[in-house]
Amino acid sequence: MKKFSLLILGILIGGFATYFLVPNSGESQIQAPDASAKSFMAQIAAPKGLITPDEAKALDGAFNDRHALISESIVKRPDNRSAWWSLEDMQNYLKYAENESKELGYTMDGVRVYLGAYPTEKEVGYTTMFIVPTGHKNLSRGSSAFFNMAAPGGDIPGGSGLNKGEPGMPPLANYPQ
Structure with a gap:
């Protein structure tokens, strides 16, 4: 009977620890509908x-001095300030x-946005932004990780990035365009 009591106590403690310490991955991302809400958003x-x-x-205004320094002293011409991808391209x-x-x-857990510049042979290329997938390596065996509390992963080696977004119009335009 004593061993059975310890088993029940262990199950209860494990249940409480799991409830309070493990992130709720099954939590709905959609809130309960609000009766006064008139839009889906x-x-x-x-x-x-x-x-x-x-x-x-x-944020855009705070970048102005850095952008002017790059454009005027390094690139010596107006440079890109933004990149645009269609919703369809992003989803795909x-x-x-x-x-x-x-x-x-x-297992992909996000994306990272990098600033880059197109290489040219004679001058500094125009600024671009590109996106790469991030994640963590799948484990084929059991993990010693404490529950499900893994930190976000790094860039996925060999993962394809997304570039060639459309520049702003004009390229040096500030927010909003």
Whole structure:
């Protein structure tokens, strides 16, 4: 009877520890519908890192001095300030990158945006932005990781990036365009 009591106690402690320590991966990303909400957007949970248009303007404005330094002293001509991809291209890329990551033995957990410049033989090339998949290596055996608390992964080696977004119009235009 004493061993049975210890078994029940262990199950209860394990259940509580799991409930409080393991991130809820089954949690719905869609909030319960609000009776006063008139649009679908009011029912979708906002992503982490969402900023207001005023915050976007402040970030863009803070970049002006750095951009002027690059354009005037290094590139010596107006340079790109932004990149644009269609919604369809972004959705297709995310699906493609996730499938490619699986084939490479990784679980994709996000994307990283890099600044780059097109190489030229005679001068510094125009600035571009490109996206690469990030994730962590799949383990074929048991993991010693504490529950499911893995940190976000790094860039996936061999994963295809997305480039060739359209530049802003004009390329040196500030936010908003």
